[in-house]
Amino acid sequence: MIPNNIERIHFDSMNTCNLCMMELENVYDNLILSPEEIDLLDMPKRSFTVHFPVHMDSGDTKMFVGHRVQYNDARGPTKGGIRYHPELNLENLKNLAFLMAIKCALVNIPFGGAKGGIVVNTKEISRDEMERITRAYIREISDIIGPFKDIPAPDAYTDEKVMVWILDEFERIKGKHVPSIVTGKPIELGGSEVRNISTALGGVYVLEEALKTTDLDKATLGVAIQGFGNVGRNAAEILYERGYRICAISDSNGGIANKDGLDIPKVIEHKYQTGTVLDFPNSKNISNEELLTSDCDILIPAALSKQIDGKNVRDIKAKIIMELANAPTTLEASKMLIDQGVLVIPDILANAGGVVVSYFEWIQNLNQDYWEEERVLKKLNQTMIDAFANVHMICIDEKCTMRRAALQFAIRSILHAERLRGNL
Numbered sequence: 257m258i259p260n261n262i263e264r265i266h267f268d269s270m271n272t273c274n275l276c277m278m279e280l281e282n283v284y285d286n287l288i289l290s291p292e293e294i295d296l297l298d299m300p301k302r303s304f305t306v307h308f309p310v311h312m313d314s315g316d317t318k319m320f321v322g323h324r325v326q327y328n329d330a331r332g333p334t335k336g337g338i339r340y341h342p343e344l345n346l347e348n349l350k351n352l353a354f355l356m357a358i359k360c361a362l363v364n365i366p367f368g369g370a371k372g373g374i375v376v377n378t379k380e381i382s383r384d385e386m387e388r389i390t391r392a393y394i395r396e397i398s399d400i401i402g403p404f405k406d407i408p409a410p411d412a413y414t415d416e417k418v419m420v421w422i423l424d425e426f427e428r429i430k431g432k433h434v435p436s437i438v439t440g441k442p443i444e445l446g447g448s449e450v451r452n453i454s455t456a457l458g459g460v461y462v463l464e465e466a467l468k469t470t471d472l473d474k475a476t477l478g479v480a481i482q483g484f485g486n487v488g489r490n491a492a493e494i495l496y497e498r499g500y501r502i503c504a505i506s507d508s509n510g511g512i513a514n515k516d517g518l519d520i521p522k523v524i525e526h527k528y529q530t531g532t533v534l535d536f537p538n539s540k541n542i543s544n545e546e547l548l549t550s551d552c553d554i555l556i557p558a559a560l561s562k563q564i565d566g567k568n569v570r571d572i573k574a575k576i577i578m579e580l581a582n583a584p585t586t587l588e589a590s591k592m593l594i595d596q597g598v599l600v601i602p603d604i605l606a607n608a609g610g611v612v613v614s615y616f617e618w619i620q621n622l623n624q625d626y627w628e629e630e631r632v633l634k635k636l637n638q639t640m641i642d643a644f645a646n647v648h649m650i651c652i653d654e655k656c657t658m659r660r661a662a663l664q665f666a667i668r669s670i671l672h673a674e675r676l677r678g679n680l
């Protein structure tokens with residue numbers, strides 16, 4: 257059954273989630289959803305657009321546009337990042353907010369899904385302007401967010417510093433401390449241990465579960481990682497410490513390879529000294545394209561979307577792809593990877609560790625508590641193992657991909673909550 261209103265889902269060039277949104281059609285079909293259920297899943301509960309003036313450093317005043325989409329809150333307050341991007345639009349944010357609802361349901365944390373942001377190019381504004389823009393946006397949306405309504409977090413081009421401005425502006429408006437209004441804060445202001453590495457670490461936990469279902473021997477596995485930002489660098493460091501051979505890694509300038517393994521702490525030092533991973537001693541410089549098709553067992557795209565596509569997919573040698581980036585695989589490539597027998601750990605599972613530790617941060621804030629690193633690590637590990645097990649069971653029962661299984665599990669869980677509330 258094709259959903260009668262599937263045309264409401266938009267696919268534009270900036271959309272990072274085409275693959276998941278297309279796969280949904282099959283999931284709806286497989287779960288035999290009623291038109292009412294599809295309608296309910298297909299529309300965001302609330303979406304807001306705000307316009308606000310900001311004084312620029314030049315003395316001029318400029319109007320800015322911000323959005324926030326609260327997609328589904330059947331399972332709890334909505335949760336999701338705030339991103340700054342010049343091409344941000346409401347349609348794309350709706351899809352991203354929906355995927356946040358999916359991610360939270362998949363890892364079974366009591367949140368719905370949201371996403372928001374400001375239409376701005378952070379490379380074209382000063383730090384002071386960024387602060388004024390952030391604070392003005394929060395003033396506009398302060399009534400629709402809250403610890404039990406909608407909790408923002410970092411996303412593309414926003415970080416800890418932006419979270420502090422969000423926290424501070426919200427607290428000024430409310431006239432009291434409300435640390436649970438935002439996650440991804442610095443530890444000194446109520447942030448959680450492990451949050452800064454949680455996306456990469458959550459991915460590693462899932463990868464290790466996936467490996468247990470294969471006959472691959474960890475000691476012999478070579479890993480190639482695309483991206484040296486927070487996620488790629490942390491993934492490299494964690495895997496290196498766990499004894500994996502990292503045979504290739506790249507940043508936006510290009511990559512380096514050594515089939516016997518790179519000394520990751522030294523690569524990090526080299527990147528710090530020179531600004532790039534290129535020209536690292538005892539390694540060969542390669543392009544980002546060569547990295548994707550390099551001779552490795554595990555490929556971890558941890559940078560941009562749409563990296564593995566119809567053109568390079570046939571040359572991929574990895575047996576496992578762990579998607580730490582959002583939507584690094586195109587729809588065409590995804591279909592071909594199934595035929596090639598490559599195990600793909602989908603982004604909605606692989607990179608869910610970030611929002612899981614955001615949930616731990618929120619609990620700590622609400623309880624005015626502080627959890628030691630060990631406690632956060634243990635709970636993150638258990639959450640990711642459980643999520644993997646749920647997905648794996650569906651894969652076996654239904655003989656389907658992990659992406660399909662993950663979407664199926666999450667949609668069932670959201671619809672169950674809607675049914676319990678009497679909305680269906």
Ligand code: GLU
Nearest residue numbers: 336337409410411611614
């Ligand atoms: N922006 C991150 C994500 O897309 C984190 C969201 C959060 O922690 O709420 O998963």
